[in-house]
Structures are given as structure tokens and as C-alpha cells.
Amino acid sequence: MRKFIALLLFTSQLHAALPIEDDAVFIRVIDSGSGLATITRMSGGHYMVYDAGHWNGKDETMQGIKDVMGTDTTIDLMVISHSDSDHLKAVPDILSKYTVRGNVKDDGDYEQLVDVFDERGIRTRTVKRNSREHRQLCGETPQLD
Numbered sequence: 001m002r003k004f005i006a007l008l009l010f011t012s013q014l015h016a017a018l019p020i021e022d023d024a025v026f027i028r029v030i031d032s033g034s035g036l037a038t039i040t041r042m043s044g045g046h047y048m049v050y051d052a053g054h055w056n057g058k059d060e061t062m063q064g065i066k067d068v069m070g071t072d073t074t075i076d077l078m079v080i081s082h083s084d085s086d087h088l089k090a091v092p093d094i095l096s097k098y099t100v101r102g103n104v105k106d107d108g109d110y111e112q113l114v115d116v117f118d119e120r121g122i123r124t125r126t127v128k129r130n131s132r133e134h135r136q137l138c139g140e141t142p143q144l145d
Helices: 002-012 056-070 092-099 113-119 131-138
Strands: 026-029 036-040 046-052 076-081 102-106 123-129
Touching: 026 056, 036 056, 046 056, 046 092, 056 092, 076 092, 092 113, 102 131, 113 123, 123 131
Parallel strands: 046 076, 076 102, 102 123
Antiparallel strands: 026 036, 036 046
8 A cells, every 4th residue: 555655646746747738637636644635637728626635735735736737727626525624625725826617515514615605606516425426526435444
């Protein structure tokens, strides 16, 4: 497992050395501490953020997004798999720096974030946690025994 994680972290840094083709899909897993954050660049300069990292990794999350997006300022879709703090703590920072067009989240407790989405006019789709639709849109976390 350690070798896999080391390989994943190593390959996540290759973006700086390799050009991203305009018609390629590029996914960067951002080292945000114990949380999860990814940025996907799709053809045509479209971007998707999947989860937004742990509060300890906000700076790393923001830097990872900036590294991939460069000077682009629009995120087409932000997906938040669930409302645990290790998956959403950079959301306020992302919303202050970027224009987010759409959001998919589960029906968990997002406190004031829902108000921020509404205030900014971000189209938000809420799906019932652990439903089939949630698993299709947000993925499924495997149970560890």
C-alpha cells in the first residue's frame, strides 16, 4: 500500500514537467493531508473539482487547483461526495477565487455553504446520500473491515 501511495504522489507531480494536450483529460489528485481533493481538466478547457480537501490542506488544495488551471477562473462543476470536513474545507476559498457554474452534493449538513451557493447563483443538485444516484454521481466509499 505504501508503494502505491508513493507512486500516486510521485505521478501527481508530473504535471509540471509534462504538457497537457488541449484534447486530453488530465486528473490531478491533490495531496491535501488526510482529505481528498482532485482537479480534472477536460477538453475545451473545462474543469471539475471533486472534493475540496481537509482544513489542514486548504493551501495545498488551492495551489493544486491553480497549478492545473493556470489563469483560467471558471470551474464548470464542483462535486462534494459528502459533508465530512476532510472533503470540503477549501470550498469557501475556491468560491472566493473562482466562478463555479454547478455543484453536486449529498443531502448532508453543509451549514452555511448552501447559502453561499444560493447567493452566488450556483446551480446545485442535491442527491440523497447512499442512494443509487449518489453512488453514480459522487462515488461510493468502500467499507473497511
